[in-house]
Amino acid sequence: MQSIANEMQSKVSDAIKQTPAKDLEKNVRSLMTQGFQKMDLVTREEFDIQTQVLAKTRAKLEELEAKVAALEKNSK
Known part of the structure; x- marks a missing residue:
C-alpha cells in the first residue's frame, strides 16, 4: 500500500514538472x-x-535634551 502511494506521488510530481504550470x-x-x-x-x-x-x-x-534642560535650569 505504501509503495503504491509513493509511486503515485512520484508520478504526479513528474507530471507536474513536465507541464506548462512549472x-x-x-x-x-x-x-x-x-x-x-x-x-x-x-x-x-x-x-x-x-x-x-x-x-x-x-x-x-x-539624553542630550535632558542635559541641555539641566544646563538651562542651572544657568537661570
Whole structure:
C-alpha cells in the first residue's frame, strides 16, 4: 500500500514538472523579482538594523535634551 502511494506521488510530481504550470511558476517568480527590484525594497535584515540605529539615536537625543534642560535650569 505504501509503495503504491509513493509511486503515485512520484508520478504526479513528474507530471507536474513536465507541464506548462512549472514554466508558468518560474516566469511569475521572475516577474515578481523584477518588480520588487524596481520598487527599491529593503530586506528584513536591513530594516531591523535601521530600527536599532534609530532606537540608539533616539535614546542619545533624549539624553542630550535632558542635559541641555539641566544646563538651562542651572544657568537661570
